[in-house]
Amino acid sequence: MVKQSQLKGWLYLLPAILFLGAFMIYPLFDVFVYSFEEGYNFASQSYFGTGSYNYAYVLRDPYFISALKNTFIIVIITVPLSTIIALLISLGLSSIKPLKDLFQTIYFLPYVTNTLAVGLVFMILFKKTAYSDGLINMFINFFGGKSVDFITGPYWAKMFVMCFYTIWVVLPFKILILTSALASVPKVYYSAAEVDGTRSIDMFFKITLPMISPMVFYLIITGFIGAFKAYSDEVALFGTDLNSAGMNTIVGYIYDMLYGNSGGYPSYASAAAIILFAIVLTITVINLMVSRKTSIR
Amino acid sequence: MKIVLKNLTKKFPNRNKKQGGDVIAVNNFDFEIPDGKLVGLLGPSGCGKSTTLNLISGLEKPTEGKIFFGDDDVTSLPAQNRGVGLVFQSYALYPHLTVFKNIRFPLENLRGEDKLSKEEMEKRVKEAAALVQIDELLERKPSELSGGQQQRVAIARALVKAPRVLLLDEPLSNLDARLRLQTREEIRRIQKKTDITTIFVTHDQDEAMSICDLIVVMKSGEMMQMGKPQDVYDDPVNLFVAKFLGTPPINVFEGKIGNGGLYIGKDRVMDIKTSSGDKEVFVAVRPEGFILDENGPLKCELGRLEVMGRDVSIVSKHDALLNDSGNIRSIVNSDNTVDLSLSHVGFSLKKHKVFVFDKETEERIRFEV
Numbered sequence: 001m002v003k004q005s006q007l008k009g010w011l012y013l014l015p016a017i018l019f020l021g022a023f024m025i026y027p028l029f030d031v032f033v034y035s036f037e038e039g040y041n042f043a044s045q046s047y048f049g050t051g052s053y054n055y056a057y058v059l060r061d062p063y064f065i066s067a068l069k070n071t072f073i074i075v076i077i078t079v080p081l082s083t084i085i086a087l088l089i090s091l092g093l094s095s096i097k098p099l100k101d102l103f104q105t106i107y108f109l110p111y112v113t114n115t116l117a118v119g120l121v122f123m124i125l126f127k128k129t130a131y132s133d134g135l136i137n138m139f140i141n142f143f144g145g146k147s148v149d150f151i152t153g154p155y156w157a158k159m160f161v162m163c164f165y166t167i168w169v170v171l172p173f174k175i176l177i178l179t180s181a182l183a184s185v186p187k188v189y190y191s192a193a194e195v196d197g198t199r200s201i202d203m204f205f206k207i208t209l210p211m212i213s214p215m216v217f218y219l220i221i222t223g224f225i226g227a228f229k230a231y232s233d234e235v236a237l238f239g240t241d242l243n244s245a246g247m248n249t250i251v252g253y254i255y256d257m258l259y260g261n262s263g264g265y266p267s268y269a270s271a272a273a274i275i276l277f278a279i280v281l282t283i284t285v286i287n288l289m290v291s292r293k294t295s296i297r
Numbered sequence: 298m299k300i301v302l303k304n305l306t307k308k309f310p311n312r313n314k315k316q317g318g319d320v321i322a323v324n325n326f327d328f329e330i331p332d333g334k335l336v337g338l339l340g341p342s343g344c345g346k347s348t349t350l351n352l353i354s355g356l357e358k359p360t361e362g363k364i365f366f367g368d369d370d371v372t373s374l375p376a377q378n379r380g381v382g383l384v385f386q387s388y389a390l391y392p393h394l395t396v397f398k399n400i401r402f403p404l405e406n407l408r409g410e411d412k413l414s415k416e417e418m419e420k421r422v423k424e425a426a427a428l429v430q431i432d433e434l435l436e437r438k439p440s441e442l443s444g445g446q447q448q449r450v451a452i453a454r455a456l457v458k459a460p461r462v463l464l465l466d467e468p469l470s471n472l473d474a475r476l477r478l479q480t481r482e483e484i485r486r487i488q489k490k491t492d493i494t495t496i497f498v499t500h501d502q503d504e505a506m507s508i509c510d511l512i513v514v515m516k517s518g519e520m521m522q523m524g525k526p527q528d529v530y531d532d533p534v535n536l537f538v539a540k541f542l543g544t545p546p547i548n549v550f551e552g553k554i555g556n557g558g559l560y561i562g563k564d565r566v567m568d569i570k571t572s573s574g575d576k577e578v579f580v581a582v583r584p585e586g587f588i589l590d591e592n593g594p595l596k597c598e599l600g601r602l603e604v605m606g607r608d609v610s611i612v613s614k615h616d617a618l619l620n621d622s623g624n625i626r627s628i629v630n631s632d633n634t635v636d637l638s639l640s641h642v643g644f645s646l647k648k649h650k651v652f653v654f655d656k657e658t659e660e661r662i663r664f665e666v
Contacts, residue, residue, distance in 0.1 A: 188387055
């Protein structure tokens with residue numbers, strides 16, 4: 001009887017296992033193998049030899065180093081900033097009563113807005129054209145500053161736009177999660193704290209934050225993973241030739257190695273992908289360890 | 298600390314806008330709680346007892362009326378400046394803090410002159426913990442405690458800042474029956490020891506009767522009666538109070554006053570003198586107010602016996618009975634014997650266990666025998 005019901009269970013799982021196996025597990029495994037095969041060629045299914053040469057090449061490639069640097073900057077700036085901003089907005093949202101639903105909808109709009117439309121808005125804000133320097137430059141000019149070329153200009157300006165965009169895009173989801181997390185903290189804790197004369201700043205740090213910490217950690221972990229995998233946002237802002245724009249990311253580098261102008265190098269792409277995987281894994285494990293230590297049982 | 302409520306009224310806006318008007322949770326409360334007493338606010342759910350407690354704690358602002366602690370008017374004071382300790386129904390222990398830190402929490406908020414040193418705080422926490430006998434549990438998290446232990450921690454947290462008034466909101470409702478008995482004794486002991494004026498809210502009349510110095514019976518935002526538990530039990534002012542207090546509940550019959558006598562249905566149960574004149578009434582008899590008497594005036598249809606050691610509970614029926622259960626429950630000493638082969642049982646009644654209420658107003662009609 002036990003055997004039969006177990007068999008049934010496996011049968012139900014079979015479609016999922018097949019698809020996950022074919023499209024997730026096998027490719028993962030395959031990438032790992034490619035990354036150790038020098039000069040693998042899709043067409044002829046051949047390679048010159050095995051070893052760590054691909055890793056050595058990728059780690060010395062200045063494009064990869066620059067992509068690594070860009071990715072890290074984006075991660076380090078956008079993940080904490082977006083989480084803090086989302087937390088502030090959520091706190092604001094949960095403490096107002098009138099028009100709360102309206103504001104919640106407004107803050108959630110970017111989440112459902114088409115990327116192309118978003119790109120257009122950012123172009124109007126930042127892009128220099130023959131007719132205008134963009135809205136932001138108009139502001140800068142108004143206050144007596146000189147126009148900055150945000151899209152093809154200096155590195156810091158491009159990085160600013162990039163981080164601004166990334167934060168703006170990830171905010172809605174974080175606000176959604178955090179407002180519901182805040183709403184789920186039982187009101188009675190605040191009543192108890194109020195009777196005991198707790199200042200509102202202490203209420204936040206001693207009650208609210210610890211109570212929503214599981215959700216905050218969830219957002220930080222998924223934020224790190226998402227930011228490390230950044231690519232499409234870069235393309236939306238700076239076009240497909242990210243290397244010449246100096247704004248490439250690790251995923252962008254992998255894509256270029258596979259299909260870009262310098263494409264046709266699956267071995268290098270695989271090595272870069274495995275390096276990315278190792279980085280994300282390390283950061284996530286650290287995150288989990290920190291969250292386990294601090295969160296409530 | 299004496300607590301005085303003057304014309305205290307709290308209205309909430311009606312959620313259902315079509316109905317309009319306000320919901321009156323507390324209506325024109327006027328009473329005084331003497332210093333150092335344990336007072337029970339008692340009533341069915343939704344009668345406004347928790348709102349009253351919140352008004353006293355300062356978590357809610359009254360629509361009208363005033364609250365005094367001693368001679369201080371605290372009506373406009375925010376909760377933290379009133380010096381109240383509040384124990385919530387769900388205890389509201391901070392789940393991420395240890396028992397020690399939970400109890401210390403109120404002390405950390407003290408500022409200015411009242412600010413305590415770390416050693417002083419630790420001393421106070423240990424004292425409070427010792428008072429409620431949880432010294433051993435200080436390093437645990439609330440999730441590792443039983444309901445009764447959590448309750449003690451909550452009381453310790455409320456007491457640690459030496460409040461002027463201790464408020465308990467349904468403190469026993471989350472405990473199992475055995476723990477409830479034990480904890481209510483515990484609350485009584487702590488209250489006696491600290492001598493803090495304590496108000497506790499409950500819907501369980503047993504709880505209130507057993508430990509309170511005074512009880513306040515409430516119904517839909519109005520105070521019905523206030524007094525010592527035994528006095529209220531023995532002398533209810535209206536039918537609601539009579540029905541609300543006592544287990545098993547009081548037996549209510551349809552009856553009338555006429556020809557100088559009190560009738561239950563057609564049975565003339567006693568001769569009475571009253572100033573109210575002849576009228577239809579409700580007659581309520583406490584279960585212990587029945588005396589087995591073959592020739593007694595109240596004739597009931599015998600149902601069954603429930604022997605409970607010391608007492609016997611006789612379950613019977615009467616045409617004029619209004620009890621929800623449909624049964625009269627009378628409790629007599631187990632020395633009495635009832636012949637179960639008979640279909641009827643006769644009772645005479647103890648006059649001080651019989652209450653008569655006006656049929657319209659449900660107010661008590663006093664009589665003499």
